[in-house]
Amino acid sequence: MTDPLVKPKKKNPVERTRLPTRPPAPRSRAAQGLTRAAAEGVFEMQTCGDCGALQYPPREVCHQCLSERLVWKDADPRGTLIATTVLRHSNDLYFRERLPWKVGTVKMAAGPSVVAHVHEDCAEGGAVRLALKLDRSGQAVLHALPEKDTPNMNDAPQLRESTCDPKFRRVLVSDGKSAMGLAVARAMLDAGANAVFLGDPTSWKTVKAFDALVASDPRVQPVELDVTDTDSVDRLAASIGGKVEILVNTAAYLRDGGILGRKDVILARDAFEVNVLGMMRLAQAFGPGMGFRAADGSNNAVAWVNILSIHALAALPARGAWSASMAAALSAAQTLRAEFAGAGVRVMNVFPGPIDEEWEQLTPPPKLAPAAVAKAIVQGLQGGLEDVYVGDIAEELRTRLRENHKAVERELGQ
Amino acid sequence: MSNPVLAQFMTEFLAGRLRLVDLTQTLAPEFPTIVLPPEFGQAWPFRIEEISRYDERGPAWYWNNFSMSEHTGTHFDAPVHWVSGKDLPDNTVDSIPVENFIAAACVIDVSAESAENPDFLLTIDYVKRWEEQHGRIPERAWVLLRTDWSKRVTPKEYLNMAEDGAHSPGPDAEVVPWLIRERNVHGFGTESVGTDAGQAHHLNPPYPCHYFMHGNNRYGLQCLTNLDQLPPQGALIFAAPLKIRNGSGSPLRVMAIVTNG
Ligand SMILES: [Zn+2]
Numbered sequence: 145m146t147d148p149l150v151k152p153k154k155k156n157p158v159e160r161t162r163l164p165t166r167p168p169a170p171r172s173r174a175a176q177g178l179t180r181a182a183a184e185g186v187f188e189m190q191t192c193g194d195c196g197a198l199q200y201p202p203r204e205v206c207h208q209c210l211s212e213r214l215v216w217k218d219a220d221p222r223g224t225l226i227a228t229t230v231l232r233h234s235n236d237l238y239f240r241e242r243l244p245w246k247v248g249t250v251k252m253a254a255g256p257s258v259v260a261h262v263h264e265d266c267a268e269g270g271a272v273r274l275a276l277k278l279d280r281s282g283q284a285v286l287h288a289l290p291e292k293d294t295p296n297m298n299d300a301p302q303l304r305e306s307t308c309d310p311k312f313r314r315v316l317v318s319d320g321k322s323a324m325g326l327a328v329a330r331a332m333l334d335a336g337a338n339a340v341f342l343g344d345p346t347s348w349k350t351v352k353a354f355d356a357l358v359a360s361d362p363r364v365q366p367v368e369l370d371v372t373d374t375d376s377v378d379r380l381a382a383s384i385g386g387k388v389e390i391l392v393n394t395a396a397y398l399r400d401g402g403i404l405g406r407k408d409v410i411l412a413r414d415a416f417e418v419n420v421l422g423m424m425r426l427a428q429a430f431g432p433g434m435g436f437r438a439a440d441g442s443n444n445a446v447a448w449v450n451i452l453s454i455h456a457l458a459a460l461p462a463r464g465a466w467s468a469s470m471a472a473a474l475s476a477a478q479t480l481r482a483e484f485a486g487a488g489v490r491v492m493n494v495f496p497g498p499i500d501e502e503w504e505q506l507t508p509p510p511k512l513a514p515a516a517v518a519k520a521i522v523q524g525l526q527g528g529l530e531d532v533y534v535g536d537i538a539e540e541l542r543t544r545l546r547e548n549h550k551a552v553e554r555e556l557g558q
Numbered sequence: 559m560s561n562p563v564l565a566q567f568m569t570e571f572l573a574g575r576l577r578l579v580d581l582t583q584t585l586a587p588e589f590p591t592i593v594l595p596p597e598f599g600q601a602w603p604f605r606i607e608e609i610s611r612y613d614e615r616g617p618a619w620y621w622n623n624f625s626m627s628e629h630t631g632t633h634f635d636a637p638v639h640w641v642s643g644k645d646l647p648d649n650t651v652d653s654i655p656v657e658n659f660i661a662a663a664c665v666i667d668v669s670a671e672s673a674e675n676p677d678f679l680l681t682i683d684y685v686k687r688w689e690e691q692h693g694r695i696p697e698r699a700w701v702l703l704r705t706d707w708s709k710r711v712t713p714k715e716y717l718n719m720a721e722d723g724a725h726s727p728g729p730d731a732e733v734v735p736w737l738i739r740e741r742n743v744h745g746f747g748t749e750s751v752g753t754d755a756g757q758a759h760h761l762n763p764p765y766p767c768h769y770f771m772h773g774n775n776r777y778g779l780q781c782l783t784n785l786d787q788l789p790p791q792g793a794l795i796f797a798a799p800l801k802i803r804n805g806s807g808s809p810l811r812v813m814a815i816v817t818n819g
Contacts, residue, residue: 375586
C-alpha cells in the first residue's frame, strides 16, 4: 500500500532549488500515436488493419504480416506482471534523482509483452492494468497500475511524476468571480489543494459567491488580478509567483456576434485582450517562475491549464469574433507547451462544449454545468492529460472534425 | 506690443502669489472607468505597455504605449457625447473654439452632504443659498461640485456599486437647466466618474447633466481631484482636451490658477 503523501513543509529558503531535468525524450514518428492517446487519457495500441495483430513498440509495418495498414485502436489494458526490477543506479540525470525506480515486464492479455514503469502496489505475477501516461518530457510511457485502485495510489512518487495532481499543491485561478472560476476553485479545494489564489478582476463589484468561498475555507486567498492589465499581472506575480504550482486560466470573454454584421472590431479586440493576450501576460509573468520550480519537491510546479472551447477547433460564426480568439488562444497554448517542455510543466487545454452560464443563456441545452467542467479539469490533472474534451457536444464535434471537417464547417455556419 | 496683464501675471506667479492646482487624477490601469450594463459597449480603461526601458528593446530610451477610451480618467465631455448635442455646431473636441478652454470656476462644496448621503442631489435652492454666501455665479463659469469623492481610494469605494447600481452625488434634473438658463454656465464638473449622479438613470430626463449641458453646447469635466484646494469663487480653470478628430471627449490635464493665501 502506498504511503499517503504528507503535506510538504515550507520551503527552506537557504537550500538550492532542484532544477528541472527531463527523462529521455526522442521518439519515432510512429510512437507519437502513443503520445496522442496518452495526451487524451485513452489506451490505444497500434493494430494491423490486415491481420489484426497488436504491436508494441509501434513500427512502420506490421511485425506479423509486414502490412503498412496500421491503425490506432482501443486496446485491452489488462495484463500480468511477469518480472520486475528496481533500478538503484542510473546515469540519466532525471532518473538518478528519483531512484529507486521500479520497472517491469507485462504480458498483455491482448498479446505483446511490454516494458512499463511499475506502480509500487503491483506484485510480481499479479494482474495489472496498463495506462499510457505522459512523462515530464511530454512523451508517452506505459505505467503498470494495480488491477483495482489501492488506497493513496495516486500519491506514489513514481506515478506523481506523470500526473499533475492538485493534492497539496497551490493553485491560481485567474478569474475567481465567474461561475467557472468559482467551480474550479471549489474542485481544487475538494481535490486537496494546499491553497487557492482566487483572482478578482473587479474589486469594485460584489459577488456574493466569491465572498462566501473566501470566507468558507482558510486555504482560499483572494488576490486582485485583471489579465488585461499588465501592471496587475506583474504585481501579482511579484507577490505569489513563486508559490503557484498549478495555474488555471479561467479569465474568459464571450459575446455573441459575427464579423460582417458589426461596424467595429472592439468586441473582437476585447475578446483577444482577455482570451489571448491575457493568457500571454499570465505566461510571461508566471511562466518563468513555474518553470524554475518544476522539480522543486513533492509540490513542484506542474501544470498550466487553459479553458478554451471546442470552437477553438471549429468556428461558430454566430460568435465569430470570439471563435477567432479561441483559435488564437489554442495556437498560443501550443507555443506555451513547446516553451514549457524544457522544464516539464504540462500545458493542459480544456475544450468544453457550451457551458451553462449567463452569456450562453440563449444556447439550447445540453449545456455543461461549470462544476462538470471543473471536475473534468481535476480528473485531467490527476490523469496527467494534455487535451480534455468535456461533454457530448465537444466529443461529437471532435470526432466529426476528424471524419469531415468541411461538413462541420457547413453545419456550424447555418 | 506686450500686454501688461500677462507680464503682471508672470510676476505674480513667480512671486508665489498665484498658484497652480492640478485637478487631474493620475492615469493608472486600476483607476475605475464608468461601468455600463455588460451588454452595452464599454469604455476601455487605461492600459499601458512598456515599449523599451534602456534594454534590448531600446538601449537608451524608455517609453510606453497606452490605450484608453475618450472618457477614461480625468476627462472632458464635448457636446457631441450626448444625443441631445449631436447636431450642434462646434460640438466636437477638435472644433470647440479654443477660448472655451479657459473659464472661471465656482466650487460648490457638498462634501459634508455627500459623506452622509452618497445619493445627494444638488438642487436650485442649494445653489441659491450658496450664492447668498459666496456671490452670484458669473456668466460662462464652470460649476464644480466638490464631493470629496476623489478621496475614495479603492475602486470599490469610488464606484460605490450596490445591487441597484452606482451611488454617487450629482445634480438633480431641475438645477441643470436652471444653471444654463439663469446663470449661463460654461459646464459642470465633478469628482466622481460621471457628471451625473450614480443613480441618474432614474431621474427625468435620465442623466440630466449630460442631457441638458450637452444639448445646450456646454461641457463636462469628471474624475476631478483637489477641488478642496479651490476657493468657492475666483479660480481660473485651464482645461483643453486633446484634438481628436470628431472626438466626443478626451482625457486631459486640468489646471486651476488660484491666488495664494
Ligand atoms: Zn499484420
